[in-house]
Amino acid sequence: MSYTRRELLYCTLYMSSCRAANIDRFVEFLGEHTDLDGEIHPAEFGAFARELAARIDFTGMIEGDEDAQRSLVAEDLRQLAAVDPAGMDLPESVEQGIMDSEAAITRRLESIGIKIPSFTLSIVDTFPQPFDGFDWAAFAPDQEDEEKFGIPRGVYFRRDRLRPFFSQALYAHEVIHTATGEIDPDVYAAGLEEGIAEVVGTCYGGLSVLTPQVLKNILVYGRHGVERPHIWSLYRDHTRQAFALFLEFGLEGLATLISRGRAAIHEAAAAILAGTYHQLPLPRGNIDEQTRDVLEFACLGYVPSHAYSPLECLMATKVESGRELAEVYAEANIDPEAGADRIRTASSRSALFMIDDRAIGYSIVGRLLAAERQSGFRLLRYVPV
Numbered sequence: 001m002s003y004t005r006r007e008l009l010y011c012t013l014y015m016s017s018c019r020a021a022n023i024d025r026f027v028e029f030l031g032e033h034t035d036l037d038g039e040i041h042p043a044e045f046g047a048f049a050r051e052l053a054a055r056i057d058f059t060g061m062i063e064g065d066e067d068a069q070r071s072l073v074a075e076d077l078r079q080l081a082a083v084d085p086a087g088m089d090l091p092e093s094v095e096q097g098i099m100d101s102e103a104a105i106t107r108r109l110e111s112i113g114i115k116i117p118s119f120t121l122s123i124v125d126t127f128p129q130p131f132d133g134f135d136w137a138a139f140a141p142d143q144e145d146e147e148k149f150g151i152p153r154g155v156y157f158r159r160d161r162l163r164p165f166f167s168q169a170l171y172a173h174e175v176i177h178t179a180t181g182e183i184d185p186d187v188y189a190a191g192l193e194e195g196i197a198e199v200v201g202t203c204y205g206g207l208s209v210l211t212p213q214v215l216k217n218i219l220v221y222g223r224h225g226v227e228r229p230h231i232w233s234l235y236r237d238h239t240r241q242a243f244a245l246f247l248e249f250g251l252e253g254l255a256t257l258i259s260r261g262r263a264a265i266h267e268a269a270a271a272i273l274a275g276t277y278h279q280l281p282l283p284r285g286n287i288d289e290q291t292r293d294v295l296e297f298a299c300l301g302y303v304p305s306h307a308y309s310p311l312e313c314l315m316a317t318k319v320e321s322g323r324e325l326a327e328v329y330a331e332a333n334i335d336p337e338a339g340a341d342r343i344r345t346a347s348s349r350s351a352l353f354m355i356d357d358r359a360i361g362y363s364i365v366g367r368l369l370a371a372e373r374q375s376g377f378r379l380l381r382y383v384p385v
Contacts, residue, residue, distance in 0.1 A: 142181025183261025
């Protein structure tokens with residue numbers, strides 16, 4: 001079995017909900033303190049994460065964001081250490097995991113009437129020109145790309161961007177592009193098509209190989225990630241559009257729309273914007289309940305807005321109605337001089353609590369943390385600096 005420390009970090013992140021609002025920066029920060037590219041057996045991961053947490057944790061008086069971040073990162077690492085990758089029945093490698101998922105994802109998508117063309121799955125060090133400069137994890141060149149640039153159609157993954165679970169979900173997403181690209185490849189694949197690929201591919205297709213919990217975490221860290229590339233926000237918003245079509249027409253309607261190609265999908269996007277999509281000539285049926293549950297969470301239920309600086313986040317987790325500010329500083333181990341201005345900033349920015357002189361006048365943070373415990377997903381998060 002071949003996994004690096006980096007790969008197992010991502011593996012456990014997708015199995016667990018941490019406070020870090022940008023997991024790439026979280027992992028980059030850890031890479032400053034240890035070698036993440038060395039191989040490790042999954043059974044050794046827990047001890048590795050606990051040791052790294054102890055090394056990073058800040059135990060002195062916290063005076064700013066960097067100190068607070070060390071404390072929060074250590075807390076997240078200890079949570080990841082409690083996830084046992086050795087008990088997950090992992091494939092021999094991340095690459096093997098994608099290969100093993102191909103057949104199951106294809107069967108599930110074909111079961112709802114999507115015609116998946118024959119293509120090659122390629123894992124490469126760099127994408128073929130002229131796509132070699134793009135910082136994508138994967139892409140699906142179609143007939144147009146084959147004719148213009150000589151790139152065999154298929155799904156291409158960059159080897160250095162492979163991750164456990166995430167790459168399997170991404171494969172399911174890209175497969176939808178191979179289907180639409182067979183109809184009118186001259187039409188650019190963008191906009192609502194990305195949302196449909198998320199709904200039908202990532203969510204419905206991904207459920208053939210991934211649990212709902214893992215898919216929800218993938219969507220939170222990716223589409224709801226904070227200070228991520230702007231394109232991920234577009235994907236999230238187009239997924240909401242596609243979810244509207246799913247609720248109206250079900251998988252049967254979306255599969256039919258996919259079979260009509262990219263021009264028809266762009267026309268559907270315009271109908272959504274105009275509020276006339278209910279009249280689209282699509283069949284209705286097959287509202288898969290498990291898929292709807294994942295999408296309701298990602299499009300409607302999850303609140304991504306509670307993300308603050310490490311110091312603000314750490315203080316906010318200790319806020320309770322009626323508690324003296326001095327108690328908040330003591331509970332969070334924060335220097336009162338460092339916290340005095342920042343807690344007021346956090347109050348005005350978040351609207352989660354109100355300060356009355358030297359105490360917390362009222363706060364809904366306790367209810368927010370209770371919602372976290374009930375749902376299993378972190379809502380109050382920090383943006384790594």
